[in-house]
Amino acid sequence: MNRVVNVARMQLINKWTFLGIPAIIMVSAFLITLAIWAMIPASGETFYSGASQAVMWYFMALGIQSLTLTFPFSQAMSVSRRTFYIGTVGLFATVALVISVLYYLLGLVEVATNGWGFNGQLYALDWIANEHAVVQILFYFIAMVALFMIGFWFATIYKRWQATGMLLTWIAIAVVLIGLLGLTSWQGWWPLVGQWFVAQTPLSVSAWAALFCAVLAGGSYLTLRRATP
Amino acid sequence: MIDDSRPIFLQIAELIENDIVDGALAEESQVPSTNEFAAFYRINPATAAKGVNRLVDDGILYKKRGIGMFVAAGARSRLLAQRRDDFFREYVQPMTREARKLGISTAQLTEMLHRTESTSDMTEGSVSR
Amino acid sequence: MNNPTTPAAIELRQVTKTYRDAKALDEVSLRLEGNRIYGLLGRNGAGKTTLMSVLTGQGFQTSGEALVFGQRPYENDGVLSRICFIRESQKYPDDFNARQAFKSASLFFKQWDQAFADQLVEEFQLPLNRRIKKLSRGQLSAVGVIIGLASRAEITFFDEPYLGLDAVARQIFYDRLVEDFAAHPRTIILSSHLIDEVANLLEHVVLIDRGRIIMDDDAEAIRGTAVTVAGNASAVQSFAAGREVLHRESLGSLASWTVEGRMTNAERAEAAELGLELAPVSLQQLVVRKTMAATDAVVDTDSELEVLK
Numbered sequence: 001m002n003r004v005v006n007v008a009r010m011q012l013i014n015k016w017t018f019l020g021i022p023a024i025i026m027v028s029a030f031l032i033t034l035a036i037w038a039m040i041p042a043s044g045e046t047f048y049s050g051a052s053q054a055v056m057w058y059f060m061a062l063g064i065q066s067l068t069l070t071f072p073f074s075q076a077m078s079v080s081r082r083t084f085y086i087g088t089v090g091l092f093a094t095v096a097l098v099i100s101v102l103y104y105l106l107g108l109v110e111v112a113t114n115g116w117g118f119n120g121q122l123y124a125l126d127w128i129a130n131e132h133a134v135v136q137i138l139f140y141f142i143a144m145v146a147l148f149m150i151g152f153w154f155a156t157i158y159k160r161w162q163a164t165g166m167l168l169t170w171i172a173i174a175v176v177l178i179g180l181l182g183l184t185s186w187q188g189w190w191p192l193v194g195q196w197f198v199a200q201t202p203l204s205v206s207a208w209a210a211l212f213c214a215v216l217a218g219g220s221y222l223t224l225r226r227a228t229p
Numbered sequence: 230m231i232d233d234s235r236p237i238f239l240q241i242a243e244l245i246e247n248d249i250v251d252g253a254l255a256e257e258s259q260v261p262s263t264n265e266f267a268a269f270y271r272i273n274p275a276t277a278a279k280g281v282n283r284l285v286d287d288g289i290l291y292k293k294r295g296i297g298m299f300v301a302a303g304a305r306s307r308l309l310a311q312r313r314d315d316f317f318r319e320y321v322q323p324m325t326r327e328a329r330k331l332g333i334s335t336a337q338l339t340e341m342l343h344r345t346e347s348t349s350d351m352t353e354g355s356v357s358r
Numbered sequence: 359m360n361n362p363t364t365p366a367a368i369e370l371r372q373v374t375k376t377y378r379d380a381k382a383l384d385e386v387s388l389r390l391e392g393n394r395i396y397g398l399l400g401r402n403g404a405g406k407t408t409l410m411s412v413l414t415g416q417g418f419q420t421s422g423e424a425l426v427f428g429q430r431p432y433e434n435d436g437v438l439s440r441i442c443f444i445r446e447s448q449k450y451p452d453d454f455n456a457r458q459a460f461k462s463a464s465l466f467f468k469q470w471d472q473a474f475a476d477q478l479v480e481e482f483q484l485p486l487n488r489r490i491k492k493l494s495r496g497q498l499s500a501v502g503v504i505i506g507l508a509s510r511a512e513i514t515f516f517d518e519p520y521l522g523l524d525a526v527a528r529q530i531f532y533d534r535l536v537e538d539f540a541a542h543p544r545t546i547i548l549s550s551h552l553i554d555e556v557a558n559l560l561e562h563v564v565l566i567d568r569g570r571i572i573m574d575d576d577a578e579a580i581r582g583t584a585v586t587v588a589g590n591a592s593a594v595q596s597f598a599a600g601r602e603v604l605h606r607e608s609l610g611s612l613a614s615w616t617v618e619g620r621m622t623n624a625e626r627a628e629a630a631e632l633g634l635e636l637a638p639v640s641l642q643q644l645v646v647r648k649t650m651a652a653t654d655a656v657v658d659t660d661s662e663l664e665v666l667k
Contacts, residue, residue, distance in 0.1 A: 003435055006465040013458045014451070065452065072449040073459075075416050077466040078438040078511070225433070228417050229449065231558060234638035236578040264540035271532060272558040273395055274540040276578060323627075 007079060007087025008094075011070065017062070018095055022055050026099070029054040030122065037118040047120035052103065056147050059096070063151025066092075067159060072229035081224050089217070092148050093141075100140035104133060128202040139202045142209040149216035156223040230270065237272055241280030249289065249300055250308050260290060260298045365428025367392035367513055367545045368413060373422035375408050375569070382408040383419065384569035390547075390562070392512070395539060397560035397577070398549040399645055405569040406549045407446065410515045414443040426513065442467060442511035444502035446518040450490040456501050457486040460508070469510035474538070478504045481530050495522030503531050507538060513545040520552065528552075532559060553642035565645055572652050577641065584644050585621055588614040589634035597632055604647040616647050 011018055029051035037047050066088050074084040107124035115121060128136050157165045184190060200208075231240055248254040263281050267274035281298060284290040289304045328338050368390040375383040382405045390396060398406050411417030412424045415431035415438060424431065431437045450459055456479070464470045479486060482500040485493070490501060503519050520528045536559060539546060550556050563580060565573035573580070584604060587594050591613040598617050605616040616639055621629070629636050639647070 003439070003466070009465055010462045013461050014453050017451075017453060069449055069451045072445075073451055073454075073462070075414075076442075076444050076448050076505070077462055078414070078441050078443070079466060080415070080433045080435045080438055082433055083435055226418070228411070229445070232638060233557075233581060233640045235582045237558060237581065238578060264537070267540055268533065268537050270558070271536060273561045273577070274536065274543075275394065275561050276558075279578070 003079060003083045004087040004090065007074065007084055008091035010074070010077070011066075011088060011091050017065075018091065022058060022095070022099065025055045025058055026052075026102075033120070033122055034116060034118070037116075037120050045119075046115070047118055048125075049120060049122045052122055055099065056144050059092070059144055060147040060151035062092070063148040063153075064155040067152055067155035067224075067227075071159075071224070071227070075229040081227070082221075085221055085224055089148075089152075093145060096141050096144040096148070097137075099144065100137045103140045104136050107136065131202050135203045135206065139206045142206045142213060146209050146213050146216070149213055149220060153216050153220035153223065156220050156227055159227050160223060231272065237276050238279035238283065241266060241270070241272070241277055242283045245281070245284060246289065246308055249305050250312065252305070254300050256300045256302050256304055258300055259296075260300060262297060365425065366390060367427060368547075369425040369428075370409075370413075371423045371425075373409075373412060373419045373424055375405075375412060375417070376420045381569045383412070385422070386566075386569065386571055388564065388571060388574065390545070390564075392545045393543045394561045395535075395546040395548065395559055397553070397556060397563045398547055398566065399551065399553055399563060400566040401551065401649060404566045406566060407517055408569075409566065410443055410517055410547065410549065414438070414441055414515065416443065439466070439468065440512040441515070442506055442509040442513070443515040444506050444517065444519075446502075446521060448498075448502050450501075452489075452491060454490050455487050456484055456490060456493070456497075456504075459490060459501055459505065463505045463509055467509035467511055469542075471508050471510060475504055475508035478507060478530075478534065481534075482527055496524065496527065497522075499523050500527065507531075507534060510538075510542055510544065513547065515547045515549070517549050518551070519548070520550070520555075528555065532556065535559065553645055554640055557641040560641075563641070563645075565648060567649050567652050570652075573645075573648055580641065580644065582620055582638065584616055584618050584639040584647070586614055586616050586637040586639055586643075587629065587634050588612070588637065589632065593632040593634055597629060597634055604644075604651050616643070 033049045033051040037049075040047070070088070071081075071084060079087075103123050106122075107129060110116060110120075110122060110124045111129065128139055131139075154166070154169070157169055161168070184193060230244075231237055245254070245260060249256075254260060260281075261269070263278040264274055266272075266277040266281065270277070281290065285292060285298070288301055289308065290298050291301050292298055325335075325338070333341075366389045368388070370386050370388040373383050373386045374381065384405075386405075386409065398409065400406050408417060412419045413426060413431060415433060418432070426437050426441065429437050431441070454462075460472075460475050460479075463475075464472060478484075478500075482497075482504065484497055484500050484504070490498065493501070499519060499521050500523065503516070503523075506514050506516050506519065520531065523531065532555065535546065535548075548556055548560070557577065560577045563573060563575060563577050564571060587597055589612065591608060591611050594613040594615050598615050602618040603615055604618060607614045621636060626636060
């Protein structure tokens with residue numbers, strides 16, 4: 001257990017990676033968005049911005065780096081793969097949870113200030129802003145974890161099977177997707193699919209994403225167990 | 230200093246013996262620790278210890294618990310006696326054997342030895358090899 | 359430490375590691391007791407790094423069993439926390455500087471000695487605040503050497519630790535290794551092909567060639583087990599009769615053969631009578647000769663097989 005905590009502490013030795021850079025991305029995305037809104041003449045319509053996603057994409061890159069560089073280093077620190085995995089994912093989940101709560105609180109501020117005075121929507125997106133607080137936080141949280149896991153898992157694949165493995169994985173994913181699309185068209189399922197998508201709520205999306213994360217987490221752990229530095 | 234011809238522990242033991250014979254290490258004086266020998270000659274500490282322990286077994290050095298290693302009383306004279314024996318075996322015997330081959334009599338040999346003594350410009354190096 | 363109930367620090371039982379087309383380790387069995395300095399010698403690609411990877415749970419054997427302190431090291435934090443293995447091509451997080459790498463090491467190695475690490479940093483003149491990926495090859499090696507020494511792990515592996523280090527830095531490494539080992543005995547496995555430089559530091563030598571152990575002996579037992587005999591070719595030949603000849607060289611009527619065996623005084627005298635010169639063979643020369651002899655043997659069997667086909 002102690003070593004798991006130490007893995008998290010090791011990841012935090014360089015404060016910038018897990019804390020500084022995400023903070024900068026979040027603050028600058030916010031300020032740039034406000035600047036853009038300030039420059040566009042108000043038309044009475046609501047401004048939308050996807051800038052709050054920016055930090056999530058950074059987490060995907062972080063997932064990749066955790067594996068390609070921090071994992072080999074953790075091996076030199078005589079840390080087992082399991083300990084490294086739990087410590088790293090645990091730290092990331094904690095950071096993601098904090099940011100999710102922060103997003104929820106910023107959403108409250110956004111609504112209270114009439115969209116930062118510009119009638120803008122940056123955090124309290126229409127689609128989820130009316131949901132229960134827990135659902136909102138859960139939604140952000142799962143989205144971030146999913147991106148981190150994607151980065152982490154792809155990096156594990158790359159680590160073990162190099163470029164060939166990457167290529168085969170992408171081909172496999174493409175084949176499965178095309179197959180599903182073909183099957184849907186062939187069976188005339190599109191209306192059903194449309195209905196299904198419309199029926200989704202933030203909670204159900206979170207649930208699906210959580211399932212996806214669990215699969216990725218399991219997959220990346222099993223791949224990591226056989227990875228060599 | 231240390232060469233590849235023989236085990237290092239033997240060479241270490243000899244180096245210490247030399248210091249005792251030529252008086253650099255006086256009887257009852259403390260000798261450096263095995264770790265100091267190891268660091269000085271850049272050798273494995275276990276090897277240095279083996280060399281030192283050989284001298285302890287031979288009674289040339291003795292251990293004072295918790296303090297260190299000391300040269301035993303009488304060590305120098307014992308080493309000298311041992312070396313004289315070695316000298317006889319390794320130098321004198323082969324020399325007399327060779328002398329006999331060449332038809333040099335004992336008297337002639339003695340005369341030769343007197344002659345070298347009087348020239349006495351021989352360096353230590355040329356004696357040993 | 360060495361009583362029969364304590365398991366060996368390291369034990370390999372018929373460990374084989376196969377890469378796609380080659381055997382990196384070929385049924386290696388080895389037992390190493392604790393608290394000694396071992397030399398793991400062999401040519402590049404002989405299997406040294408693979409052996410150390412398997413022993414630290416970083417790599418996987420294809421078959422056989424590797425035990426450290428009597429347990430399997432793979433995913434075993436209890437065992438791993440007592441080992442330190444910095445690779446020759448060790449990777450560090452992109453944004454780390456040396457100071458941060460040492461801070462990490464202090465988290466994971468219980469015996470970490472920061473004062474010792476600081477002293478080594480000064481002696482190696484290592485810039486602490488420069489990013490590791492911007493360090494020179496020698497400075498990068500110094501980072502690994504410092505972690506390995508200051509970790510004081512019960513088993514420390516040094517994998518060709520001197521790449522890019524100049525002669526002065528290498529000497530600092532050897533000196534500190536001997537001193538610190540004397541003060542804090544532990545198991546050191548030093549993989550190297552600069553054999554002459556490390557020969558006197560080793561208590562035990564393991565020579566590996568093409569994934570096979572071809573020598574596993576105390577350094578002191580090896581020292582002086584071979585001599586080079588030089589002189590008139592026919593005299594050399596008669597002197598070498600009945601001995602294992604590791605190497606033959608000749609120039610006209612002169613020959614220089616490396617033969618196995620410790621010379622007695624009588625044999626020395628015999629050589630002198632024949633007008634032959636005897637020269638000691640260094641550990642490095644012995645390793646080269648042994649390896650080449652092993653290679654010849656392999657080539658011979660190969661060509662015999664060819665003939666049989």
